[in-house]
Amino acid sequence: MNRLPRFLLGFHILFAVFMIAPLAVVVLVAFTDKNYISMPFDGASLRWFTAILGRQDFIDAFYRSVILATGAATIASIFAVPAGMAIAWYKFRGRETVLNLLLSPLMVPHIVLGIAMLRFLSQIGANGTMVGLVLAHAVAVMPYVLRLVVSAATGFDRSIAQAAESLGATSWTVFRRVELPLIIPGIAGGWLLAFINSFDELALTVFIASPSTQTLPVTLYAYIANTIDPLLASISTVLIVFTFALMMLLERFYGLGRVLGGRS
Amino acid sequence: MNTNRNVLPYWLSAPGALAVLALMGVPLVMTLSLSFFGLQPGGQIDNTITLQNYAHLVSDDYYAGIFLRTLLLSLAVTCSCILIGVPEAYVLSRLSARWRAVSMVVVLGPLLVSVVVRTLGWAILLENEGLINKGLLAIGAIDQPVSLMYSYTGVVLALSHVLVPYMILATWASLQKLDFSTEQAANSLSASSLTVLRRIILPQVIPGVLSGSLIVFALAASAFATPAIIGGRRLKVVSTTIYDEFLNYVNWPMGAALAAVLMVLVVFVTVYANRAIERRFKQVFS
Numbered sequence: 094m095n096r097l098p099r100f101l102l103g104f105h106i107l108f109a110v111f112m113i114a115p116l117a118v119v120v121l122v123a124f125t126d127k128n129y130i131s132m133p134f135d136g137a138s139l140r141w142f143t144a145i146l147g148r149q150d151f152i153d154a155f156y157r158s159v160i161l162a163t164g165a166a167t168i169a170s171i172f173a174v175p176a177g178m179a180i181a182w183y184k185f186r187g188r189e190t191v192l193n194l195l196l197s198p199l200m201v202p203h204i205v206l207g208i209a210m211l212r213f214l215s216q217i218g219a220n221g222t223m224v225g226l227v228l229a230h231a232v233a234v235m236p237y238v239l240r241l242v243v244s245a246a247t248g249f250d251r252s253i254a255q256a257a258e259s260l261g262a263t264s265w266t267v268f269r270r271v272e273l274p275l276i277i278p279g280i281a282g283g284w285l286l287a288f289i290n291s292f293d294e295l296a297l298t299v300f301i302a303s304p305s306t307q308t309l310p311v312t313l314y315a316y317i318a319n320t321i322d323p324l325l326a327s328i329s330t331v332l333i334v335f336t337f338a339l340m341m342l343l344e345r346f347y348g349l350g351r352v353l354g355g356r357s
Numbered sequence: 358m359n360t361n362r363n364v365l366p367y368w369l370s371a372p373g374a375l376a377v378l379a380l381m382g383v384p385l386v387m388t389l390s391l392s393f394f395g396l397q398p399g400g401q402i403d404n405t406i407t408l409q410n411y412a413h414l415v416s417d418d419y420y421a422g423i424f425l426r427t428l429l430l431s432l433a434v435t436c437s438c439i440l441i442g443v444p445e446a447y448v449l450s451r452l453s454a455r456w457r458a459v460s461m462v463v464v465l466g467p468l469l470v471s472v473v474v475r476t477l478g479w480a481i482l483l484e485n486e487g488l489i490n491k492g493l494l495a496i497g498a499i500d501q502p503v504s505l506m507y508s509y510t511g512v513v514l515a516l517s518h519v520l521v522p523y524m525i526l527a528t529w530a531s532l533q534k535l536d537f538s539t540e541q542a543a544n545s546l547s548a549s550s551l552t553v554l555r556r557i558i559l560p561q562v563i564p565g566v567l568s569g570s571l572i573v574f575a576l577a578a579s580a581f582a583t584p585a586i587i588g589g590r591r592l593k594v595v596s597t598t599i600y601d602e603f604l605n606y607v608n609w610p611m612g613a614a615l616a617a618v619l620m621v622l623v624v625f626v627t628v629y630a631n632r633a634i635e636r637r638f639k640q641v642f643s
Contacts, residue, residue, distance in 0.1 A: 097448065097451050097452070098550045101444065101447070101448050101451075102448070104444055104445070104448065105445065105448040105460070108441060108445045108448075108464075109460070109463045109464070111441070111518065112463055112464055112466075112467055112518065112521075113463060113467075114478070114482065115467075115475055115477075115478025115479050115481075115482060115515075115518060116467060116470065116474075116475065116478055117478075118478050118481050118482055118488060119474060119477060119478045119481065122481060130481055130484070130486070171372075172372050172373035172376050173373055175369035175370065175372070175373070176369060176370040176372075176373035176374070178369060179365070179366035179367075179369035179370040180366075180370065182366075183365070183366035185363070185366040185367065188366070191370045191373075191374050194374050194377055194378070195370075195373050195374060195377060197377065197381070198377065198381055200575075200623065200624055200627050200628070201381065201385070201620060201623075201624075202578075202579030202596065202616075202619060202620060202623055203579070203581065204579060204581050204596040204599055204600065204616070204619075205385070205389075205579075205599075205616045205619060205620050206381065206384075206385075208388055208599065208603050208609075208612060208613065208616055209381070209384035209385045209387070209388040209389070210384055211388075211603065212384065212387055212388040212391070212609070213380075213383065213384030213387055213388070216387070228380055229380065231376070231380075232376060232377055232380040232381050235373065235376070235377065239373075289469050292471075293469075293470075293471040293472065293473075295471075295472065295473055295581065295582050296581035296582065296596070299581075299600070300600075300603065300604070310471055310472075310473050310582075313471075313473050313474075313477075314473055314582065314585075314586070317473070317476075317477060317480070317586055318586075321477070321480055321481065321484075325477055326477070326481070329471075329473075329474040329477055329478075332470070332471055332474055333470055333474060336469050336470045336471070337466070339469070340462070340466060340469055343469075344462075349461055349462065349465060349466075
Protein backbone atom coordinates (compact mmCIF):
# COMPACT_ATOMS: atom_id res chain seq x y z
CA MET A 94 0.00 0.00 0.00
CA ASN A 95 1.46 3.36 -0.94
CA ARG A 96 1.57 6.34 1.37
CA LEU A 97 -1.21 8.79 1.92
CA PRO A 98 -0.67 12.09 0.07
CA ARG A 99 0.37 14.83 2.48
CA PHE A 100 -2.58 17.13 1.80
CA LEU A 101 -4.96 14.33 2.79
CA LEU A 102 -3.10 13.80 6.04
CA GLY A 103 -3.39 17.51 6.77
CA PHE A 104 -7.08 17.34 5.97
CA HIS A 105 -7.45 14.40 8.34
CA ILE A 106 -5.90 16.39 11.20
CA LEU A 107 -8.14 19.41 10.50
CA PHE A 108 -11.14 17.12 10.40
CA ALA A 109 -10.23 15.57 13.76
CA VAL A 110 -9.95 19.09 15.23
CA PHE A 111 -13.39 19.93 13.81
CA MET A 112 -14.92 16.81 15.37
CA ILE A 113 -13.32 17.29 18.78
CA ALA A 114 -13.54 21.09 19.07
CA PRO A 115 -17.12 21.43 20.39
CA LEU A 116 -16.57 18.67 22.95
CA ALA A 117 -13.18 20.00 24.01
CA VAL A 118 -14.59 23.49 24.46
CA VAL A 119 -17.34 22.19 26.74
CA VAL A 120 -14.82 20.28 28.86
CA LEU A 121 -12.48 23.29 29.11
CA VAL A 122 -15.23 25.75 30.06
CA ALA A 123 -16.35 23.38 32.84
CA PHE A 124 -13.06 24.09 34.66
CA THR A 125 -13.37 27.88 34.71
CA ASP A 126 -13.46 29.79 37.99
CA LYS A 127 -15.58 32.63 36.54
CA ASN A 128 -19.34 33.05 36.73
CA TYR A 129 -19.67 33.10 32.98
CA ILE A 130 -18.52 31.07 29.98
CA SER A 131 -14.76 31.45 29.69
CA MET A 132 -11.61 29.43 29.24
CA PRO A 133 -9.87 28.14 32.38
CA PHE A 134 -6.39 29.33 31.35
CA ASP A 135 -6.43 32.42 33.60
CA GLY A 136 -8.00 30.70 36.56
CA ALA A 137 -9.18 27.11 36.89
CA SER A 138 -11.30 25.55 39.57
CA LEU A 139 -13.60 22.64 40.25
CA ARG A 140 -16.34 24.87 41.61
CA TRP A 141 -18.74 24.11 38.76
CA PHE A 142 -18.39 20.39 39.40
CA THR A 143 -19.17 20.78 43.09
CA ALA A 144 -22.06 23.04 42.05
CA ILE A 145 -23.69 20.01 40.40
CA LEU A 146 -24.13 18.41 43.81
CA GLY A 147 -26.33 21.33 44.82
CA ARG A 148 -28.66 20.85 41.86
CA GLN A 149 -31.02 18.08 42.92
CA ASP A 150 -33.13 18.62 39.77
CA PHE A 151 -30.24 17.61 37.50
CA ILE A 152 -29.23 14.69 39.72
CA ASP A 153 -32.82 13.39 39.78
CA ALA A 154 -33.05 13.80 36.01
CA PHE A 155 -29.82 11.82 35.56
CA TYR A 156 -31.09 8.87 37.61
CA ARG A 157 -34.43 9.05 35.84
CA SER A 158 -32.68 8.91 32.46
CA VAL A 159 -30.63 5.90 33.57
CA ILE A 160 -33.77 4.06 34.73
CA LEU A 161 -35.65 5.01 31.57
CA ALA A 162 -32.83 3.93 29.27
CA THR A 163 -32.37 0.65 31.18
CA GLY A 164 -36.08 -0.13 30.95
CA ALA A 165 -36.39 0.88 27.30
CA ALA A 166 -33.27 -1.04 26.18
CA THR A 167 -34.38 -4.14 28.09
CA ILE A 168 -37.94 -4.14 26.71
CA ALA A 169 -36.62 -3.42 23.22
CA SER A 170 -34.27 -6.43 23.56
CA ILE A 171 -37.08 -8.70 24.77
CA PHE A 172 -38.95 -7.92 21.55
CA ALA A 173 -36.05 -7.59 19.14
CA VAL A 174 -33.84 -10.57 20.09
CA PRO A 175 -36.34 -13.33 19.22
CA ALA A 176 -37.41 -11.42 16.10
CA GLY A 177 -33.79 -10.99 15.07
CA MET A 178 -33.11 -14.72 15.46
CA ALA A 179 -36.20 -15.55 13.38
CA ILE A 180 -35.13 -13.15 10.63
CA ALA A 181 -31.53 -14.36 10.58
CA TRP A 182 -32.11 -18.11 10.82
CA TYR A 183 -35.40 -18.83 9.06
CA LYS A 184 -36.82 -18.24 5.63
CA PHE A 185 -40.52 -17.56 6.05
CA ARG A 186 -43.27 -15.75 4.23
CA GLY A 187 -43.41 -12.12 5.25
CA ARG A 188 -39.82 -12.11 6.51
CA GLU A 189 -38.97 -8.91 4.58
CA THR A 190 -42.17 -7.24 5.77
CA VAL A 191 -41.44 -8.06 9.40
CA LEU A 192 -37.86 -6.81 9.04
CA ASN A 193 -38.98 -3.53 7.45
CA LEU A 194 -41.71 -3.06 10.05
CA LEU A 195 -39.28 -3.58 12.92
CA LEU A 196 -36.74 -1.19 11.37
CA SER A 197 -39.39 1.44 10.52
CA PRO A 198 -39.02 3.42 13.79
CA LEU A 199 -35.63 4.54 12.40
CA MET A 200 -37.38 6.27 9.51
CA VAL A 201 -39.94 8.27 11.44
CA PRO A 202 -38.55 11.64 12.56
CA HIS A 203 -38.51 11.69 16.35
CA ILE A 204 -40.40 14.96 16.40
CA VAL A 205 -43.28 13.19 14.58
CA LEU A 206 -42.99 10.18 16.89
CA GLY A 207 -43.18 12.66 19.78
CA ILE A 208 -46.47 14.27 18.78
CA ALA A 209 -47.89 10.83 17.94
CA MET A 210 -47.03 9.52 21.39
CA LEU A 211 -48.28 12.71 23.02
CA ARG A 212 -51.74 12.19 21.55
CA PHE A 213 -51.75 8.42 22.02
CA LEU A 214 -50.64 8.54 25.65
CA SER A 215 -53.05 11.40 26.46
CA GLN A 216 -55.91 9.33 25.06
CA ILE A 217 -55.08 6.30 27.19
CA GLY A 218 -54.35 8.52 30.19
CA ALA A 219 -50.67 7.66 30.43
CA ASN A 220 -49.11 10.93 29.31
CA GLY A 221 -46.22 12.14 31.42
CA THR A 222 -45.88 8.79 33.17
CA MET A 223 -42.68 6.79 33.35
CA VAL A 224 -44.43 3.75 31.82
CA GLY A 225 -45.43 5.82 28.79
CA LEU A 226 -41.87 7.09 28.40
CA VAL A 227 -40.35 3.61 28.67
CA LEU A 228 -42.75 2.16 26.07
CA ALA A 229 -42.23 5.04 23.63
CA HIS A 230 -38.45 4.78 23.97
CA ALA A 231 -38.53 0.97 23.68
CA VAL A 232 -40.17 1.18 20.25
CA ALA A 233 -37.84 3.98 19.14
CA VAL A 234 -34.66 2.05 20.01
CA MET A 235 -35.83 -1.45 19.02
CA PRO A 236 -34.20 -1.23 15.53
CA TYR A 237 -30.74 -0.80 17.07
CA VAL A 238 -31.00 -4.09 18.96
CA LEU A 239 -32.56 -5.82 15.97
CA ARG A 240 -29.80 -4.80 13.57
CA LEU A 241 -27.00 -6.02 15.81
CA VAL A 242 -28.78 -9.28 16.65
CA VAL A 243 -29.45 -9.99 12.97
CA SER A 244 -25.88 -9.21 11.98
CA ALA A 245 -24.46 -11.30 14.86
CA ALA A 246 -26.81 -14.21 14.07
CA THR A 247 -26.11 -14.21 10.34
CA GLY A 248 -22.40 -13.76 10.98
CA PHE A 249 -21.53 -17.21 12.28
CA ASP A 250 -21.10 -20.52 10.58
CA ARG A 251 -24.38 -22.49 10.65
CA SER A 252 -22.53 -25.77 10.22
CA ILE A 253 -21.61 -25.71 13.94
CA ALA A 254 -25.30 -25.96 14.80
CA GLN A 255 -25.71 -28.77 12.27
CA ALA A 256 -22.71 -30.54 13.75
CA ALA A 257 -24.27 -30.37 17.21
CA GLU A 258 -27.57 -31.67 15.83
CA SER A 259 -25.87 -34.55 14.04
CA LEU A 260 -24.27 -35.52 17.34
CA GLY A 261 -27.77 -35.92 18.76
CA ALA A 262 -28.30 -32.64 20.54
CA THR A 263 -31.94 -31.56 20.79
CA SER A 264 -32.81 -28.29 19.13
CA TRP A 265 -33.22 -26.66 22.54
CA THR A 266 -29.72 -27.76 23.55
CA VAL A 267 -28.32 -26.53 20.25
CA PHE A 268 -29.93 -23.18 20.89
CA ARG A 269 -28.81 -22.91 24.50
CA ARG A 270 -25.29 -24.25 24.16
CA VAL A 271 -24.30 -23.25 20.63
CA GLU A 272 -26.45 -20.56 19.07
CA LEU A 273 -27.21 -18.30 22.04
CA PRO A 274 -23.59 -17.96 23.24
CA LEU A 275 -22.56 -16.94 19.74
CA ILE A 276 -25.04 -14.08 19.52
CA ILE A 277 -24.60 -12.83 23.10
CA PRO A 278 -22.05 -10.15 22.02
CA GLY A 279 -24.57 -8.89 19.47
CA ILE A 280 -27.30 -8.74 22.09
CA ALA A 281 -25.05 -6.94 24.57
CA GLY A 282 -23.86 -4.48 21.91
CA GLY A 283 -27.43 -3.85 20.77
CA TRP A 284 -28.65 -3.34 24.34
CA LEU A 285 -25.89 -0.79 24.98
CA LEU A 286 -26.55 1.06 21.74
CA ALA A 287 -30.26 1.14 22.60
CA PHE A 288 -29.40 2.37 26.10
CA ILE A 289 -27.23 5.21 24.77
CA ASN A 290 -29.83 6.28 22.23
CA SER A 291 -32.63 6.25 24.77
CA PHE A 292 -30.48 8.07 27.32
CA ASP A 293 -29.75 10.89 24.83
CA GLU A 294 -33.19 11.12 23.21
CA LEU A 295 -34.65 14.64 23.18
CA ALA A 296 -37.09 15.35 20.31
CA LEU A 297 -39.50 12.56 21.27
CA THR A 298 -39.16 12.92 25.04
CA VAL A 299 -39.74 16.66 25.09
CA PHE A 300 -43.40 16.03 24.18
CA ILE A 301 -44.24 13.27 26.61
CA ALA A 302 -42.24 14.05 29.75
CA SER A 303 -44.06 15.85 32.55
CA PRO A 304 -42.16 17.99 35.09
CA SER A 305 -41.97 14.96 37.37
CA THR A 306 -40.61 12.66 34.63
CA GLN A 307 -38.17 15.06 32.95
CA THR A 308 -35.09 13.33 31.61
CA LEU A 309 -31.60 14.80 31.66
CA PRO A 310 -31.58 15.91 27.98
CA VAL A 311 -34.97 17.62 28.46
CA THR A 312 -33.77 19.37 31.62
CA LEU A 313 -30.59 20.50 29.87
CA TYR A 314 -32.56 21.69 26.84
CA ALA A 315 -34.95 23.74 29.00
CA TYR A 316 -31.96 25.23 30.83
CA ILE A 317 -30.09 26.15 27.61
CA ALA A 318 -33.19 27.96 26.33
CA ASN A 319 -32.81 30.39 29.26
CA THR A 320 -29.10 30.74 29.80
CA ILE A 321 -25.75 29.17 28.97
CA ASP A 322 -23.47 29.07 32.00
CA PRO A 323 -20.51 26.96 33.17
CA LEU A 324 -22.84 24.68 35.16
CA LEU A 325 -24.16 23.35 31.84
CA ALA A 326 -20.59 22.73 30.76
CA SER A 327 -19.69 20.79 33.91
CA ILE A 328 -22.82 18.62 33.67
CA SER A 329 -22.10 18.04 29.98
CA THR A 330 -18.53 17.06 30.85
CA VAL A 331 -19.83 14.41 33.22
CA LEU A 332 -22.10 13.20 30.41
CA ILE A 333 -19.22 13.08 27.92
CA VAL A 334 -17.15 10.98 30.33
CA PHE A 335 -20.17 8.72 30.96
CA THR A 336 -20.73 8.26 27.21
CA PHE A 337 -17.07 7.48 26.56
CA ALA A 338 -17.13 4.84 29.28
CA LEU A 339 -20.16 3.24 27.60
CA MET A 340 -18.39 3.52 24.26
CA MET A 341 -15.40 1.60 25.59
CA LEU A 342 -17.80 -1.12 26.78
CA LEU A 343 -19.39 -1.19 23.34
CA GLU A 344 -15.95 -1.47 21.73
CA ARG A 345 -15.17 -4.42 24.00
CA PHE A 346 -18.42 -6.26 23.39
CA TYR A 347 -18.75 -5.81 19.71
CA GLY A 348 -16.35 -3.29 18.15
CA LEU A 349 -17.32 0.29 17.54
CA GLY A 350 -16.99 0.14 13.76
CA ARG A 351 -19.21 -2.94 13.58
CA VAL A 352 -21.80 -1.45 15.92
CA LEU A 353 -22.19 1.82 14.07
CA GLY A 354 -21.66 0.46 10.58
CA GLY A 355 -23.66 -2.70 11.34
CA ARG A 356 -26.08 -3.40 8.55
CA SER A 357 -28.56 -6.21 8.37
CA MET B 358 -37.41 -29.74 10.01
CA ASN B 359 -40.84 -30.44 11.39
CA THR B 360 -43.94 -28.26 11.09
CA ASN B 361 -43.30 -26.96 14.60
CA ARG B 362 -40.24 -25.20 13.23
CA ASN B 363 -42.21 -23.55 10.45
CA VAL B 364 -44.47 -21.59 12.79
CA LEU B 365 -41.60 -20.82 15.16
CA PRO B 366 -40.32 -17.72 13.26
CA TYR B 367 -43.82 -16.24 13.42
CA TRP B 368 -44.03 -16.78 17.18
CA LEU B 369 -40.59 -15.23 17.57
CA SER B 370 -41.22 -12.12 15.51
CA ALA B 371 -44.91 -11.48 16.25
CA PRO B 372 -44.45 -9.74 19.65
CA GLY B 373 -42.00 -7.20 18.22
CA ALA B 374 -44.11 -6.58 15.13
CA LEU B 375 -47.26 -6.11 17.22
CA ALA B 376 -45.42 -3.77 19.60
CA VAL B 377 -44.33 -1.55 16.69
CA LEU B 378 -47.84 -1.55 15.21
CA ALA B 379 -49.52 -0.77 18.54
CA LEU B 380 -47.03 1.72 19.91
CA MET B 381 -46.01 3.46 16.70
CA GLY B 382 -48.49 2.62 13.93
CA VAL B 383 -51.64 3.37 15.93
CA PRO B 384 -50.32 6.64 17.45
CA LEU B 385 -49.14 7.83 14.03
CA VAL B 386 -52.52 7.18 12.40
CA MET B 387 -54.34 8.75 15.35
CA THR B 388 -52.24 11.91 15.26
CA LEU B 389 -51.62 12.45 11.57
CA SER B 390 -55.36 12.03 10.90
CA LEU B 391 -55.83 15.13 13.08
CA SER B 392 -54.48 17.12 10.14
CA PHE B 393 -57.82 16.61 8.33
CA PHE B 394 -59.75 18.42 11.06
CA GLY B 395 -60.16 22.13 11.66
CA LEU B 396 -59.78 24.11 14.83
CA GLN B 397 -62.66 25.98 16.44
CA PRO B 398 -61.98 29.44 17.87
CA GLY B 399 -62.02 28.05 21.43
CA GLY B 400 -59.21 25.65 20.63
CA GLN B 401 -61.56 22.67 20.26
CA ILE B 402 -60.90 20.30 17.39
CA ASP B 403 -63.67 20.37 14.76
CA ASN B 404 -65.57 17.25 13.78
CA THR B 405 -65.85 17.92 10.07
CA ILE B 406 -63.24 16.63 7.68
CA THR B 407 -61.43 19.36 5.78
CA LEU B 408 -58.27 20.00 3.79
CA GLN B 409 -57.96 23.55 5.10
CA ASN B 410 -54.73 22.85 7.02
CA TYR B 411 -53.00 21.63 3.90
CA ALA B 412 -54.45 24.53 1.90
CA HIS B 413 -53.03 26.80 4.55
CA LEU B 414 -49.59 25.18 4.27
CA VAL B 415 -49.50 25.85 0.54
CA SER B 416 -51.00 29.35 0.50
CA ASP B 417 -49.46 30.89 3.61
CA ASP B 418 -46.05 32.41 2.92
CA TYR B 419 -45.08 31.83 6.55
CA TYR B 420 -45.25 28.04 6.22
CA ALA B 421 -43.91 28.02 2.66
CA GLY B 422 -40.91 29.99 3.94
CA ILE B 423 -40.31 27.52 6.74
CA PHE B 424 -40.36 24.57 4.35
CA LEU B 425 -38.08 26.38 1.93
CA ARG B 426 -35.65 27.21 4.74
CA THR B 427 -35.64 23.62 5.98
CA LEU B 428 -34.99 22.41 2.45
CA LEU B 429 -32.11 24.86 1.88
CA LEU B 430 -30.54 24.11 5.25
CA SER B 431 -30.76 20.35 4.66
CA LEU B 432 -29.23 20.72 1.19
CA ALA B 433 -26.42 22.88 2.54
CA VAL B 434 -25.73 20.38 5.33
CA THR B 435 -25.75 17.50 2.82
CA CYS B 436 -23.28 19.31 0.54
CA SER B 437 -20.91 20.18 3.36
CA CYS B 438 -21.07 16.60 4.66
CA ILE B 439 -20.12 15.32 1.20
CA LEU B 440 -17.25 17.82 0.97
CA ILE B 441 -15.70 16.85 4.28
CA GLY B 442 -17.04 13.33 4.86
CA VAL B 443 -16.02 11.67 1.61
CA PRO B 444 -12.30 12.62 1.76
CA GLU B 445 -12.26 11.66 5.43
CA ALA B 446 -13.75 8.24 4.68
CA TYR B 447 -11.04 7.75 2.07
CA VAL B 448 -8.32 8.72 4.55
CA LEU B 449 -9.78 6.30 7.11
CA SER B 450 -9.71 3.47 4.60
CA ARG B 451 -6.04 4.12 3.91
CA LEU B 452 -4.79 4.39 7.50
CA SER B 453 -3.01 1.52 9.21
CA ALA B 454 -5.25 -0.62 11.42
CA ARG B 455 -3.93 0.98 14.60
CA TRP B 456 -4.38 4.58 13.49
CA ARG B 457 -7.75 3.72 12.03
CA ALA B 458 -8.96 2.46 15.43
CA VAL B 459 -7.86 5.72 17.08
CA SER B 460 -9.37 7.82 14.29
CA MET B 461 -12.64 5.90 14.45
CA VAL B 462 -13.10 6.91 18.09
CA VAL B 463 -12.47 10.54 17.16
CA VAL B 464 -14.70 10.47 14.09
CA LEU B 465 -17.52 8.23 15.25
CA GLY B 466 -17.34 8.81 19.00
CA PRO B 467 -19.20 12.12 18.85
CA LEU B 468 -22.09 10.23 17.25
CA LEU B 469 -22.81 8.67 20.62
CA VAL B 470 -22.47 11.86 22.65
CA SER B 471 -25.78 13.57 23.38
CA VAL B 472 -26.84 15.97 20.63
CA VAL B 473 -27.70 18.54 23.30
CA VAL B 474 -24.12 18.44 24.60
CA ARG B 475 -22.60 18.71 21.12
CA THR B 476 -24.90 21.60 20.27
CA LEU B 477 -23.97 23.32 23.53
CA GLY B 478 -20.34 23.11 22.43
CA TRP B 479 -21.22 24.81 19.16
CA ALA B 480 -23.26 27.47 20.95
CA ILE B 481 -20.19 28.30 23.06
CA LEU B 482 -17.95 28.37 19.98
CA LEU B 483 -20.32 30.48 17.89
CA GLU B 484 -21.21 33.18 20.39
CA ASN B 485 -20.09 36.79 19.88
CA GLU B 486 -17.54 36.27 22.64
CA GLY B 487 -16.86 32.76 21.42
CA LEU B 488 -13.66 31.15 20.23
CA ILE B 489 -14.41 31.41 16.51
CA ASN B 490 -14.95 35.16 16.74
CA LYS B 491 -11.87 35.63 18.92
CA GLY B 492 -9.79 33.65 16.45
CA LEU B 493 -11.07 35.56 13.43
CA LEU B 494 -10.46 38.88 15.24
CA ALA B 495 -6.96 37.83 16.21
CA ILE B 496 -5.89 36.96 12.68
CA GLY B 497 -7.51 40.15 11.43
CA ALA B 498 -10.07 38.47 9.19
CA ILE B 499 -12.83 40.61 10.72
CA ASP B 500 -12.76 43.88 12.71
CA GLN B 501 -15.84 43.25 14.82
CA PRO B 502 -17.54 40.07 16.04
CA VAL B 503 -19.86 38.46 13.49
CA SER B 504 -23.02 36.99 14.90
CA LEU B 505 -22.94 33.26 14.19
CA MET B 506 -25.62 32.22 16.65
CA TYR B 507 -29.09 32.25 15.05
CA SER B 508 -27.45 32.28 11.61
CA TYR B 509 -27.57 29.87 8.66
CA THR B 510 -23.80 29.41 8.91
CA GLY B 511 -24.07 28.43 12.55
CA VAL B 512 -26.85 25.89 12.01
CA VAL B 513 -25.15 24.36 8.95
CA LEU B 514 -21.84 24.10 10.82
CA ALA B 515 -23.34 22.47 13.91
CA LEU B 516 -25.63 20.12 11.96
CA SER B 517 -22.78 19.06 9.68
CA HIS B 518 -20.78 18.16 12.77
CA VAL B 519 -23.70 16.12 14.10
CA LEU B 520 -24.42 14.30 10.83
CA VAL B 521 -21.07 13.88 9.04
CA PRO B 522 -20.35 10.52 10.75
CA TYR B 523 -23.29 9.01 8.82
CA MET B 524 -21.77 10.18 5.54
CA ILE B 525 -18.41 8.67 6.52
CA LEU B 526 -19.99 5.33 7.45
CA ALA B 527 -21.93 5.12 4.17
CA THR B 528 -18.92 6.06 2.05
CA TRP B 529 -16.65 3.79 3.99
CA ALA B 530 -18.99 0.85 3.35
CA SER B 531 -18.54 1.28 -0.40
CA LEU B 532 -14.80 1.94 -0.03
CA GLN B 533 -14.40 -1.43 1.62
CA LYS B 534 -15.67 -3.09 -1.54
CA LEU B 535 -13.16 -1.12 -3.58
CA ASP B 536 -10.38 -3.09 -5.21
CA PHE B 537 -7.08 -1.43 -4.43
CA SER B 538 -5.33 -3.14 -7.33
CA THR B 539 -7.16 -0.83 -9.77
CA GLU B 540 -5.54 2.06 -7.94
CA GLN B 541 -2.14 0.42 -8.14
CA ALA B 542 -2.66 -0.26 -11.83
CA ALA B 543 -3.38 3.44 -12.40
CA ASN B 544 -0.31 4.36 -10.37
CA SER B 545 1.89 2.00 -12.32
CA LEU B 546 0.65 3.65 -15.50
CA SER B 547 1.98 6.88 -13.92
CA ALA B 548 -1.31 8.56 -13.10
CA SER B 549 -0.96 11.31 -10.50
CA SER B 550 -2.60 10.70 -7.13
CA LEU B 551 -5.17 13.39 -7.94
CA THR B 552 -6.08 11.65 -11.18
CA VAL B 553 -6.37 8.33 -9.35
CA LEU B 554 -8.71 9.93 -6.84
CA ARG B 555 -10.83 11.57 -9.51
CA ARG B 556 -10.91 8.89 -12.18
CA ILE B 557 -10.60 5.64 -10.26
CA ILE B 558 -11.81 6.03 -6.70
CA LEU B 559 -14.63 8.58 -6.88
CA PRO B 560 -16.70 6.76 -9.53
CA GLN B 561 -16.62 3.60 -7.44
CA VAL B 562 -17.77 5.23 -4.21
CA ILE B 563 -20.60 7.30 -5.71
CA PRO B 564 -23.35 4.84 -4.67
CA GLY B 565 -22.13 5.05 -1.07
CA VAL B 566 -21.93 8.82 -1.22
CA LEU B 567 -25.46 9.03 -2.61
CA SER B 568 -26.97 6.79 0.03
CA GLY B 569 -25.04 8.71 2.70
CA SER B 570 -26.44 11.94 1.28
CA LEU B 571 -29.98 10.61 1.56
CA ILE B 572 -29.46 9.64 5.20
CA VAL B 573 -27.89 13.01 6.02
CA PHE B 574 -30.60 14.93 4.16
CA ALA B 575 -33.41 13.06 5.91
CA LEU B 576 -31.82 13.50 9.33
CA ALA B 577 -31.07 17.18 8.70
CA ALA B 578 -34.65 17.85 7.61
CA SER B 579 -36.02 16.25 10.78
CA ALA B 580 -33.38 17.44 13.27
CA PHE B 581 -34.76 19.24 16.29
CA ALA B 582 -32.22 19.99 19.03
CA THR B 583 -29.59 21.72 16.89
CA PRO B 584 -31.88 24.07 14.93
CA ALA B 585 -33.83 24.81 18.12
CA ILE B 586 -30.74 25.82 20.10
CA ILE B 587 -28.52 27.35 17.38
CA GLY B 588 -31.27 28.61 15.04
CA GLY B 589 -33.69 29.64 17.75
CA ARG B 590 -36.80 31.65 16.97
CA ARG B 591 -35.04 33.56 14.23
CA LEU B 592 -34.43 30.51 12.04
CA LYS B 593 -37.51 28.36 12.48
CA VAL B 594 -37.50 25.05 10.63
CA VAL B 595 -40.28 22.49 10.19
CA SER B 596 -39.47 20.51 13.33
CA THR B 597 -39.30 23.54 15.62
CA THR B 598 -42.54 24.84 14.07
CA ILE B 599 -44.26 21.52 14.82
CA TYR B 600 -43.05 21.87 18.40
CA ASP B 601 -44.53 25.39 18.63
CA GLU B 602 -47.86 24.41 17.04
CA PHE B 603 -48.26 21.58 19.53
CA LEU B 604 -46.90 22.99 22.77
CA ASN B 605 -47.16 26.79 22.44
CA TYR B 606 -50.08 27.62 20.12
CA VAL B 607 -51.92 24.35 20.85
CA ASN B 608 -53.00 24.09 17.22
CA TRP B 609 -52.69 20.32 16.95
CA PRO B 610 -54.36 19.94 13.52
CA MET B 611 -51.92 22.40 11.95
CA GLY B 612 -48.96 20.75 13.70
CA ALA B 613 -50.19 17.36 12.50
CA ALA B 614 -50.37 18.64 8.90
CA LEU B 615 -46.78 19.90 9.13
CA ALA B 616 -45.69 16.58 10.62
CA ALA B 617 -47.46 14.62 7.89
CA VAL B 618 -45.69 16.57 5.14
CA LEU B 619 -42.33 16.21 6.89
CA MET B 620 -42.81 12.50 7.32
CA VAL B 621 -43.85 11.91 3.72
CA LEU B 622 -40.77 13.85 2.60
CA VAL B 623 -38.41 11.92 4.86
CA VAL B 624 -39.87 8.50 4.10
CA PHE B 625 -39.85 9.26 0.39
CA VAL B 626 -36.20 10.26 0.49
CA THR B 627 -35.06 7.30 2.58
CA VAL B 628 -37.08 4.58 0.86
CA TYR B 629 -37.83 5.49 -2.72
CA ALA B 630 -34.84 7.61 -3.61
CA ASN B 631 -32.60 4.93 -2.08
CA ARG B 632 -34.26 2.24 -4.16
CA ALA B 633 -33.93 4.32 -7.32
CA ILE B 634 -30.21 4.76 -6.73
CA GLU B 635 -29.71 1.06 -6.08
CA ARG B 636 -31.51 0.17 -9.28
CA ARG B 637 -29.55 2.66 -11.34
CA PHE B 638 -26.15 1.61 -10.05
CA LYS B 639 -26.87 -2.08 -10.24
CA GLN B 640 -26.99 -1.63 -14.01
CA VAL B 641 -23.82 0.38 -14.06
CA PHE B 642 -21.65 -1.84 -11.93
CA SER B 643 -22.76 -5.40 -12.33
